[in-house]
Amino acid sequence: MIAAFVYELRRIRSVRATWIVSGLYLASVIAFGALPLYLGSHEAGSPFIQNWKGLYNTPANFFSVVLLSVIAAQSFGHEYRYGTIRLTLSEFPKRERILVAKTSILAIYVVLMHLLAWSALGLVGKFAPTGAIISNAEGFTFSGGAPADLWKVLVYGLAYCLIAFSVSAITRNLALGIVIPLVFASVLEGLIMGINGLVHQRLNWLVDILPISNGQAWLSGSKDLPHAGLIFSVWVIGLFLITTVMFSRRDA
Amino acid sequence: MRIDVHNLDKRFKSTHAVNDLSFAVEPGRVTGFLGPNGSGKSTTMRLMLGLDTGSGATLYDGKPLTDHDPITKTIGAHLDAKFFHPKRTARAHLKMLAAESRVGNKRIDEVLELVGLESVARKRPGGFSLGMAQRLGLAGAILAEPQVLMLDEPANGLDPQSIQWLRDFLKSYASLGRSVFVSSHLLNEMQLLADDLVVIARGKLIAAETMPEFLARSQGSSVRIRTPQLTALQDALRAEGINVEASGATGLVAMNTTTDHVGNLAFRAGVQLSELTAHTASLEDVFLQLTEGQQDYQIGGTSTESDSVASIEGGAL
Numbered sequence: 001m002i003a004a005f006v007y008e009l010r011r012i013r014s015v016r017a018t019w020i021v022s023g024l025y026l027a028s029v030i031a032f033g034a035l036p037l038y039l040g041s042h043e044a045g046s047p048f049i050q051n052w053k054g055l056y057n058t059p060a061n062f063f064s065v066v067l068l069s070v071i072a073a074q075s076f077g078h079e080y081r082y083g084t085i086r087l088t089l090s091e092f093p094k095r096e097r098i099l100v101a102k103t104s105i106l107a108i109y110v111v112l113m114h115l116l117a118w119s120a121l122g123l124v125g126k127f128a129p130t131g132a133i134i135s136n137a138e139g140f141t142f143s144g145g146a147p148a149d150l151w152k153v154l155v156y157g158l159a160y161c162l163i164a165f166s167v168s169a170i171t172r173n174l175a176l177g178i179v180i181p182l183v184f185a186s187v188l189e190g191l192i193m194g195i196n197g198l199v200h201q202r203l204n205w206l207v208d209i210l211p212i213s214n215g216q217a218w219l220s221g222s223k224d225l226p227h228a229g230l231i232f233s234v235w236v237i238g239l240f241l242i243t244t245v246m247f248s249r250r251d252a
Numbered sequence: 253m254r255i256d257v258h259n260l261d262k263r264f265k266s267t268h269a270v271n272d273l274s275f276a277v278e279p280g281r282v283t284g285f286l287g288p289n290g291s292g293k294s295t296t297m298r299l300m301l302g303l304d305t306g307s308g309a310t311l312y313d314g315k316p317l318t319d320h321d322p323i324t325k326t327i328g329a330h331l332d333a334k335f336f337h338p339k340r341t342a343r344a345h346l347k348m349l350a351a352e353s354r355v356g357n358k359r360i361d362e363v364l365e366l367v368g369l370e371s372v373a374r375k376r377p378g379g380f381s382l383g384m385a386q387r388l389g390l391a392g393a394i395l396a397e398p399q400v401l402m403l404d405e406p407a408n409g410l411d412p413q414s415i416q417w418l419r420d421f422l423k424s425y426a427s428l429g430r431s432v433f434v435s436s437h438l439l440n441e442m443q444l445l446a447d448d449l450v451v452i453a454r455g456k457l458i459a460a461e462t463m464p465e466f467l468a469r470s471q472g473s474s475v476r477i478r479t480p481q482l483t484a485l486q487d488a489l490r491a492e493g494i495n496v497e498a499s500g501a502t503g504l505v506a507m508n509t510t511t512d513h514v515g516n517l518a519f520r521a522g523v524q525l526s527e528l529t530a531h532t533a534s535l536e537d538v539f540l541q542l543t544e545g546q547q548d549y550q551i552g553g554t555s556t557e558s559d560s561v562a563s564i565e566g567g568a569l
Contacts (some may be wrong), residue, residue, distance in 0.1 A: 003322070007351035014344035015337055083335040086303055087392065090329045091352040093302045093318050252303040 004092055004101035008075075011088075012105065015078070018071060022113065025067040029117040033058040033124045036140045037132040047140060050132060053147040054139025055125050059117045060153045060219060061142040066182055068113060068157055069164035075102045076165065076247075077174025089252045099247055103240075106165060110158045118150070145220020156219045159236045163211065166239035169247055185212040211235040253279050253313050253326065253399035253431050260299050262292075262306035262455075269295045270306065271455035277400075277433045277448075282426045284446030284463075285435035288543050292455040293435045294331065297404055301329055312400065324353035327400040328393035333385040333409065338378025342369055342388050345377065346395060353396030360395070366421075367391045368414075382409030390418075394425075401425060403434040407441055419445050443535035453543045463535070469542065470533030475514050477504045478527035488521040489514070502526070 012018050033055055040048025058064070079085040092098045125133055139147040148156075160181065168177025189210045196203040207213070209231055217228035225231070255277040262270040270292045277283045287293045298304040302317055309316065312326055320326040336345050346360045364370045367387040372380070377388055386409055393401055401422070407415050415438075422445060426432045436442050442449075449466045451458040459466055479485050482502060489496050494514075495507040506514055511530045518525050 003352045003354070007348060010344070010348040010351055014340045014348060016339055078337060082337045083332055084337060086298075086331055087329075087335050087349065089303055090301050090327070090331075091324055091349065093323060249305065251305055252298070 001097055001100070004097040005105065007088070007091065008098070008101040008105045011079075011084075012071070012074070012109070015074075017074065017078075021067055021070045025064055025113060026116060026120060028064045028067055029059050029061075030120050030124055032061045032064065032142060033121045034128075037124065037128040040132075040140070042129070042131045047138075049134055049137040049140070050128075051135055051137045051139040051147070052125060052133060053150075054137075054141055055121050055133065056118055056150055057139070057141045057147040057153055058121055059114055060148070060156055062185065064117075065157055065160050066178070066185075068110065069161050069181060070178055071109060072106055072161035072165040073168040073174055073177030075106055076169040076172070077177050080168075080172040081174050086252050095248050096244075099244060103162075103165070106161060107158060110161055111154065114154050114157060141220065143216050143220055145216075145222055148219050148221065152219055156215060159215060159232065160212075162236050162240055166236075166243040169243040170239070181212065184210075189213045255300070255400060255431060255433065256311045256314075257296075257300060258309045258311070260296060260306060260308035260310070262295055262299055262304060269455050270299060273308070273452065273455065273457055275450045275457060275460040277431050277450075279399075279431045280426055280429045281447040282422055282432040282434065282445055283448040283450060284442045285433060285450050285452075286439070286442065286539060287435075287452040287458075289437075291453050291543075293452065294404055295455075296452070297329070297331060297402055297433075297435070300402065301327070301331075322353050322396070324349075324396035324398060326398055327402060328396065328398035329402045330386075330389040330393040330406055331402075331404045333382055333389050336377050336385070336388060339376050341374050342377050342380075342391075343373040345388065346391060349392045349395055355396055363391045363395055366394075383411060383414060386410055387414075398430070400431045400433065403432070405435055405437065407436055407438050415441060439536040439539055440534070449535075451539065451542060458542050467533055467535065467538055470538050473508070473510075473530065473532045475506045475509055475511050476527065476529040476531055477506060477514060477518075477525065478502050479504070479518070479523055479525050481523045484521055485518055485523045485525075488517050488523065492517060505531075 036048040036050050037055075040046060040050075042049055076085075079088060088098060089095060141147050163181045164177045167180045168174055171177065171180075189212055192203065192210065193207055193213070196207050208225060211232060214225050214228040214235070215232040216222075217225040218232050222228070257273060257275050257277075260270050260273040273296060285293055285296075295304060299306050299308070300310040312320060317323060317327065340348070343360060343364065346363065347357075350356075350360060361370070361373075364373045367390055369384065369387055369391065372384070377385060380388065386406055390403070390406055393403065407418055410418060419441065422432050422434065426447070434445070443463070446463055448460075448462050450460045451466070459469070476499065477485065480502060482504065486496055486504060489504070489506055494509050497505045497507070499505045511528050515525070515528055
């Protein structure tokens with residue numbers, strides 16, 4: 001099992017894309033964290049007055065999460081794209097080992113990137129202009145809701161990455177692993193909500209089970225979607241189970 | 253290590269890619285794996301490695317591959333020259349593959365030197381030629397010095413010197429008691445390399461035997477003769493019941509006989525010989541005889557030779 005971990009670790013470390021995307025992710029978190037501090041109005045009543053919790057919620061902004069999901073999609077996407085999955089499975093015919101190794105390394109990577117992001121945001125906050133961060137302010141988030149607990153930010157990032165990871169494994173396609181969750185989050189779910197408004201909420205049943213909307217509702221503590229956390233976790237776990245079955249049984 | 257393949261079977265929708273295939277690969281020998289395009293060679297190899305799902309079993313010294321640990325000390329496979337990330341350096345690629353067998357940097361450098369890639373070890377293989385990519389794939393397969401080497405078309409894209417090197421390497425690898433199972437379309441090369449042959453067509457086993465046994469399946473060897481006394485020799489050969497065909501103005505081809513026999517007859521008949529050459533069947537001859545009409549993808553479709561010529565002459569191409 002250790003060998004499978006080492007294999008996966010060497011696999012992701014040895015391609016330049018991992019380092020470039022990780023760098024872009026950190027840069028995006030720093031930029032989005034600094035944005036309300038430096039460009040927002042700090043007068044009383046301004047929605048841009050930040051608190052520390054809000055600042056540490058920055059990794060949950062959509063752009064940064066999508067960047068993180070690129071690495072998740074690469075776990076299987078690169079392997080199928082370049083045929084190395086056949087080398088991998090020749091070395092590890094017990095496929096569950098590779099699945100466990102890939103999932104674990106991804107989880108470690110996501111945790112590590114969040115820790116780095118929070119450290120960087122700590123520095124950003126430390127050097128922020130006076131009055132930009134007020135401890136008892138409501139706090140600002142890019143999703144519009146109230147700042148979430150940090151464990152929720154981490155779990156949301158990990159869950160979104162697991163969706164990208166699963167989609168790329170199911171479709172055996174790197175691009176689809178990135179694009180399908182992205183299109184759901186940025187276009188499709190909004191479109192369905194818009195259509196639901198036009199048809200007098202007749203599609204409420206569909207809106208209630210949309211994956212990313214439920215994830216964001218759970219993160220921000222919104223009451224609009226009941227059982228948001230449950231539905232989001234069903235999506236994440238369901239896709240992962242499909243991945244497990246398909247990866248174990250399909251031809252490499 | 254002996255490999256026993258039992259009743260491998262695989263279907264892709266309506267195509268029966270591998271049809272109840274059973275054979276053995278003996279240790280200490282190079283076993284060639286032959287078949288026309290689309291005959292199921294690569295699928296068979298993937299089934300043997302557990303990469304594809306199908307029925308049947310492949311046992312390595314009596315055990316399934318998953319019961320061997322570490323796997324890379326048991327089998328090294330090279331299935332495609334392009335199985336690498338184009339941006340991962342050749343050395344990093346091998347370092348990744350070394351994780352399971354826990355071989356160190358020294359062995360990685362050794363293998364890179366062995367396949368002649370030490371000068372490009374830190375380069376990205378995206379720009380490698382097919383020959384260089386084949387060498388990198390081979391390096392990955394032999395990294396942990398496995399008991400079995402399984403190679404799918406490893407000579408594709410190699411220059412003649414590299415092909416000779418590969419042949420010598422595989423022979424010496426097998427001479428250490430290891431098994432080498434290799435597929436190739438280069439039949440002349442296979443004749444020089446393989447001790448045993450497994451031949452399939454349309455997923456079915458055609459032959460699994462030693463190279464001499466396979467060559468003995470030929471429909472006969474012949475002797476090519478040139479002589480200024482054509483009629484006298486023709487009469488002498490026919491008197492002995494030897495079938496003779498004319499070949500040019502001064503040539504004959506005597507069927508199913510040997511040079512010794514023809515030489516003796518010519519001496520006794522007082523006939524002068526200018527040339528006496530044995531023509532034994534090549535692997536290519538026997539392979540083509542055995543697999544005739546068994547190709548799924550024939551050049552020129554099912555048309556006859558004369559049809560094809562007529563089409564070309566008529567400008568149909």
